[in-house]
Amino acid sequence: MYALQVKSLSKQIDGKQILSDINFAVPQGEILALVGPNGAGKTTTLKCIMNAVPRDSGEVIVFDRPFDASLKIDIAFVTEDRRVFDNLRLEDYYNMYKTLYPSWNDQFFKNFLSKYGFNLEQEMQKLSRGQKTIILSILALATGAKLIIMDEPTQHLDPASRYELIHLIKQYVNEMGGTILLSSHEIFELEEYATSFAIIKNGRILYTDTIDDAKHKHRIVRLNENIRNARIVAVMEDEILLRTQEDIGEYPRLNQIIVGYLKSAEEGSIVSDMQVPNE
Amino acid sequence: MGNYADFSKRLSKMEVYIQKELKEKTGRLVFLTLLLLIPSLFIKTIAILFLSASLLAYDIRHKNAELLYLLPFSKKELYLYNLIFLTILVVTTSVINQIFIETDMYSRLIFMLNSLTLLLSICGITMLFSGLGRDGFGWAIFMVILDAILGGLGSSDIHAFNFNPYSLISFTHQGNAVLSFLTSCAICLLSYLIFIRKGGEN
Numbered sequence: 001m002y003a004l005q006v007k008s009l010s011k012q013i014d015g016k017q018i019l020s021d022i023n024f025a026v027p028q029g030e031i032l033a034l035v036g037p038n039g040a041g042k043t044t045t046l047k048c049i050m051n052a053v054p055r056d057s058g059e060v061i062v063f064d065r066p067f068d069a070s071l072k073i074d075i076a077f078v079t080e081d082r083r084v085f086d087n088l089r090l091e092d093y094y095n096m097y098k099t100l101y102p103s104w105n106d107q108f109f110k111n112f113l114s115k116y117g118f119n120l121e122q123e124m125q126k127l128s129r130g131q132k133t134i135i136l137s138i139l140a141l142a143t144g145a146k147l148i149i150m151d152e153p154t155q156h157l158d159p160a161s162r163y164e165l166i167h168l169i170k171q172y173v174n175e176m177g178g179t180i181l182l183s184s185h186e187i188f189e190l191e192e193y194a195t196s197f198a199i200i201k202n203g204r205i206l207y208t209d210t211i212d213d214a215k216h217k218h219r220i221v222r223l224n225e226n227i228r229n230a231r232i233v234a235v236m237e238d239e240i241l242l243r244t245q246e247d248i249g250e251y252p253r254l255n256q257i258i259v260g261y262l263k264s265a266e267e268g269s270i271v272s273d274m275q276v277p278n279e
Numbered sequence: 280m281g282n283y284a285d286f287s288k289r290l291s292k293m294e295v296y297i298q299k300e301l302k303e304k305t306g307r308l309v310f311l312t313l314l315l316l317i318p319s320l321f322i323k324t325i326a327i328l329f330l331s332a333s334l335l336a337y338d339i340r341h342k343n344a345e346l347l348y349l350l351p352f353s354k355k356e357l358y359l360y361n362l363i364f365l366t367i368l369v370v371t372t373s374v375i376n377q378i379f380i381e382t383d384m385y386s387r388l389i390f391m392l393n394s395l396t397l398l399l400s401i402c403g404i405t406m407l408f409s410g411l412g413r414d415g416f417g418w419a420i421f422m423v424i425l426d427a428i429l430g431g432l433g434s435s436d437i438h439a440f441n442f443n444p445y446s447l448i449s450f451t452h453q454g455n456a457v458l459s460f461l462t463s464c465a466i467c468l469l470s471y472l473i474f475i476r477k478g479g480e481n
Contacts, residue, residue: 047345047349050348050349051348051478051479051480052345052348052349053345054477054478054479055479068353068480069351069352069353069354069355069356069480070353072350072351072352072353073351077349077350079345079346079349083343083346084346085299085302085303085343085346086303087302087303087305088299088302088303092298092299092302095295095298096295096298096299096350099291099292099294099295100292100295100350100351100352101351
């Protein structure tokens with residue numbers, strides 16, 4: 001079962017095509033990372049899913065139901081800019097989230113509050129960007145929502161906090177059965193926590209698959225190696241990323257696949273191996 | 280039981296929204312509420328103009344509304360909570376006004392109706408243009424001035440030679456309290472429908 005399916009999502013802003021026919025799906029209980037360079041359309045995609053930015057066309061299915069605002073009690077969102085309401089204290093946020101999300105986990109929230117030494121009287125806007133990242137992530141995880149959308153969750157975090165947050169994300173999925181869709185351009189850490197990924201560039205999905213399957217479907221070979229029954233995805237310095245299941249070369253790392261597709265001359269073609277089921 | 284639970288849930292959500300507005304915009308809300316206490320429709324018009332532009336319309340203009348849209352609020356709910364909050368402020372201050380004025384019950388009700396007419400029109404116009412992605416505050420000022428000019432032409436007396444039918448429904452002139460109130464309700468309803476349609480909700 002899919003927690004989220006995005007079908008043919010398109011969006012224009014001020015006459016510019018920001019998203020074009022975006023398709024991907026997040027299976028329940030998994031972590032899908034939407035990866036791509038700055039300005040690729042990651043944040044707009046995430047906001048369109050929540051209808052914070054109205055979509056021009058396309059469909060968003062959440063837990064097998066077409067998206068509507070009543071489903072938002074099962075979806076928590078952490079914004080990229082970590083913007084917060086002015087003059088609101090942490091206690092106001094706590095009360096707000098506790099009221100708005102029926103599955104709120106008070107114990108979870110309070111445990112982390114004391115662990116990080118946060119004070120409920122603290123004004124949210126006066127926290128550092130890193131502190132806001134942590135507190136907004138903890139608020140999202142404490143909602144008990146079945147799907148959490150996080151825009152660049154590890155940005156602005158020191159290594160210890162980053163490690164802690166990645167641990168929390170994995171715990172939320174593995175122990176609480178939740179699903180996470182996150183965006184990131186930090187491709188080197190993705191393998192630590194993501195189970196699948198979608199590469200986005202210029203508002204188009206170039207490739208989407210599980211990490212394991214993507215590695216099995218690609219090989220890295222040297223420039224002078226003999227290539228047969230393979231499609232060249234990209235030439236990267238003295239190596240070539242191939243799409244093949246022939247037993248040649250080496251299995252690529254995730255970051256090599258991502259960089260390969262981003263560099264690909266065929267970036268206009270959409271390659272999707274995670275099927276989005278038709279209703 | 281189900282209906283009661285649903286109503287109670289909506290009430291709690293509205294409380295969350297109103298508390299957020301009160302804490303975020305305390306200074307200007309206090310100042311404008313004090314202005315509303317002055318028993319003059321002209322002052323009330325100015326106060327409502329600024330109040331309407333200070334709540335949800337302000338958040339939309341400053342791209343803060345996205346924070347609300349990412350929480351479990353629908354755009355319909357936000358529009359209605361915004362309108363209910365403004366109505367509470369306008370009605371409460373109008374009641375307080377009237378306590379200190381010696382007049383009959385009919386005049387008191389008409390004053391209340393006049394205040395509500397102003398609110399529904401101005402809030403409706405502000406939200407209508409905000410929903411269309413325009414400057415709701417700027418357009419509301421323009422429409423108030425335009426309405427005052429058009430409504431002030433001629434007479435609202437149906438037998439007068441210079442009878443101006445628009446003055447009957449004008450929300451600033453209010454030649455006929457009931458007709459202008461009904462027109463304001465229509466403006467507000469239109470604004471609601473456009474706001475939710477443009478916001479991607481059915």
